Amino acid sequence: MSPLRRFLRTPEAVAGAILLGALAAMALSASLLFPGDPQAIAGPALLPPFQDWSLPLGTDRLGRDVLAELFHGARTSLAVGLAAAAAALAIGAVVGTLAGFADGLVDEVLMRVTDAFQTVPSFLLALAFVSVVGPSLGIVVIAIALGTWTGPARVARAEVLSIRERDYVANARAIGMHPLEIAFREVLPNALPPVLAMSSVIVAAAILTEAALSFLGLGDPNRVTWGGMIAEGRTVLRTAPFLSIVPGIALVLTVLGVYLAGEGIVETTAVKRGLS
Amino acid sequence: MTRALILLRRRLVGSVFVLLIVVIGTFLLLEAAPGDAVDAYIVSTGGDAGMIELLRHRWGLDQSELTRLANYLWALLHLDLGQSVTFSKPIRDVILERLPNTLLLMVSATALSFGLGSALGIYAGARPGSFRDRFLSISSLALYAVPGFWLGLVLIVIFAVDLRWLPIGGIETLASDRTGLDRAADIAIHLVLPVSALGFIYLALYLRMMRAGMAEAWRQDFVLAARARGLSRRRIVLAHVARNALLPLVTMLGLQSAQMLGGSVVIESVFSVPGLGRLAQEAVAARDTPLLLGIILTSAVLVVVINLLVDIAYAFLDPRVGAGQAGA
Numbered sequence: 001m002s003p004l005r006r007f008l009r010t011p012e013a014v015a016g017a018i019l020l021g022a023l024a025a026m027a028l029s030a031s032l033l034f035p036g037d038p039q040a041i042a043g044p045a046l047l048p049p050f051q052d053w054s055l056p057l058g059t060d061r062l063g064r065d066v067l068a069e070l071f072h073g074a075r076t077s078l079a080v081g082l083a084a085a086a087a088a089l090a091i092g093a094v095v096g097t098l099a100g101f102a103d104g105l106v107d108e109v110l111m112r113v114t115d116a117f118q119t120v121p122s123f124l125l126a127l128a129f130v131s132v133v134g135p136s137l138g139i140v141v142i143a144i145a146l147g148t149w150t151g152p153a154r155v156a157r158a159e160v161l162s163i164r165e166r167d168y169v170a171n172a173r174a175i176g177m178h179p180l181e182i183a184f185r186e187v188l189p190n191a192l193p194p195v196l197a198m199s200s201v202i203v204a205a206a207i208l209t210e211a212a213l214s215f216l217g218l219g220d221p222n223r224v225t226w227g228g229m230i231a232e233g234r235t236v237l238r239t240a241p242f243l244s245i246v247p248g249i250a251l252v253l254t255v256l257g258v259y260l261a262g263e264g265i266v267e268t269t270a271v272k273r274g275l276s
Numbered sequence: 277m278t279r280a281l282i283l284l285r286r287r288l289v290g291s292v293f294v295l296l297i298v299v300i301g302t303f304l305l306l307e308a309a310p311g312d313a314v315d316a317y318i319v320s321t322g323g324d325a326g327m328i329e330l331l332r333h334r335w336g337l338d339q340s341e342l343t344r345l346a347n348y349l350w351a352l353l354h355l356d357l358g359q360s361v362t363f364s365k366p367i368r369d370v371i372l373e374r375l376p377n378t379l380l381l382m383v384s385a386t387a388l389s390f391g392l393g394s395a396l397g398i399y400a401g402a403r404p405g406s407f408r409d410r411f412l413s414i415s416s417l418a419l420y421a422v423p424g425f426w427l428g429l430v431l432i433v434i435f436a437v438d439l440r441w442l443p444i445g446g447i448e449t450l451a452s453d454r455t456g457l458d459r460a461a462d463i464a465i466h467l468v469l470p471v472s473a474l475g476f477i478y479l480a481l482y483l484r485m486m487r488a489g490m491a492e493a494w495r496q497d498f499v500l501a502a503r504a505r506g507l508s509r510r511r512i513v514l515a516h517v518a519r520n521a522l523l524p525l526v527t528m529l530g531l532q533s534a535q536m537l538g539g540s541v542v543i544e545s546v547f548s549v550p551g552l553g554r555l556a557q558e559a560v561a562a563r564d565t566p567l568l569l570g571i572i573l574t575s576a577v578l579v580v581v582i583n584l585l586v587d588i589a590y591a592f593l594d595p596r597v598g599a600g601q602a603g604a
Contacts (some may be wrong), residue, residue, distance in 0.1 A: 121534045241433045
């Protein structure tokens with residue numbers, strides 16, 4: 001059975017793929033379906049959901065279209081989640097490979113720095129970083145990556161430690177390849193699979209961290225974010241709780257989709273490896 | 277006992293190095309911030325250029341970065357974190373005032389997530405593949421996808437706004453001059469919602485770990501041996517399978533402590549709990565970088581201490597650990 005077939009036979013994985021597909025569709029169609037500024041006023045303030053079909057999910061405290069904001073927020077969530085996870089995996093893979101391949105002092109220093117990053121609560125670090133540099137999409141991505149690269153780094157290092165004693169690495173040394181070239185062209189690609197297996201957890205963590213930062217008002221002020229929408233709705237929590245609840249449900253479904261799809265992929269590839 | 281002590285000493289030396297990296301790294305990061313303590317002070321009080329000059333000189337801000345880092349480290353050796361501009365008090369005192377609330381929140385949330393999570397994990401893992409196993413494993417995944425701050429808001433809407441069973445926020449009823457047990461009960465009632473919001477998410481983590489560990493343990497020979505000895509199923513589950521699956525959870529307890537401290541920043545904001553996390557937010561809002569630096573350091577020390585305690589607990593729970601490490 002092909003991995004794709006096996007993936008499609010796991011109900012959890014299919015559910016995850018559907019959720020992620022819907023999210024991607026929302027993000028991609030946001031400017032088609034809701035052209036113009038999603039932060040512009042679209043109708044009367046605090047219109048409840050399912051009242052007016054031109055504004056299906058109603059409006060917020062300032063009369064902005066909740067559905068339009070939801071679609072544009074999907075874009076931010078997805079972009080930040082993927083970019084931050086990619087950055088964290090890249091930093092982690094490079095640091096882990098260097099530490100595992102170099103050993104001695106370089107290994108010791110890199111691993112103590114990794115320890116230091118794991119000792120500071122990553123959310124506090126992100127908070128401090130964004131508040132120092134100023135909130136923008138790129139800075140939020142870096143801030144999240146700063147707190148999440150340590151896990152991939154440890155996994156990459158452990159993998160490199162087991163790979164570097166193999167024959168092909170000894171061969172590469174024998175033909176006089178530069179150690180850095182061996183580390184990044186021979187060892188790193190082979191150490192990647194277990195690191196990539198962490199990606200779903202990291203994407204999920206990045207999406208949740210972005211939401212929490214925006215909730216505290218540290219997101220990019222020029223973009224709609226689900227965290228920002230929840231914070232905005234919080235001011236009218238007693239009278240219009242749906243304003244906070246709706247974007248939260250979108251967040252939960254997104255993160256759940258990432259977990260389910262990720263587990264499905266890891267499971268199908270693990271079975272494949274087990275068979276071969 | 278000596279084994280545990282040797283282990284403890286090795287970890288302590290390593291921790292000091294790690295904390296030093298944290299101090300220097302965070303100091304340099306916050307140095308890069310535009311504006312300094314004087315700017316923050318002048319915003320709130322007003323003052324001319326001469327005043328700014330004078331304050332910069334008095335607070336040592338006109339010295340080079342390296343000198344100031346050295347001064348900071350020297351002060352730190354005397355447990356002096358400097359002066360908070362926003363609170364006009366020593367930063368150490370401000371932090372110590374807020375720390376107990378955060379600790380209370382963290383310890384309660386950890387107890388909830390670890391206790392209930394491992395118990396449900398044992399319940400699910402006792403019969404792998406059963407309906408309750410699949411149900412708990414899927415619903416825990418869904419729970420793990422929930423942002424804590426949003427769960428907090430939903431709990432507020434249900435239990436504080438609609439049902440009016442629990443207070444909406446704060447750590448205790450203000451100006452009520454309760455004492456003793458009465459006050460403790462008041463604080464406990466205020467903690468129910470924030471502890472649930474923070475604890476339920478990690479509950480899912482422990483549940484899943486316990487379940488996975490038990491699935492692994494079921495396949496081990498000692499379970500077969502226990503069965504052959506005719507032990508009851510209940511005894512096999514608790515004394516053999518669950519016991520072996522519990523150890524990784526203890527390690528997780530230490531690893532998660534940093535995460536939980538980070539999580540409590542947002543939860544404290546949702547429930548207006550005057551703890552370390554809210555203080556961090558206030559420091560960010562007021563651009564009080566020395567205060568933020570102090571909070572980050574305190575958190576790092578807290579994480580190091582929790583991990584040391586977990587290591588010690590681990591050495592007692594699993595006798596193999598100390599033996600291997602101390603001999604190395």
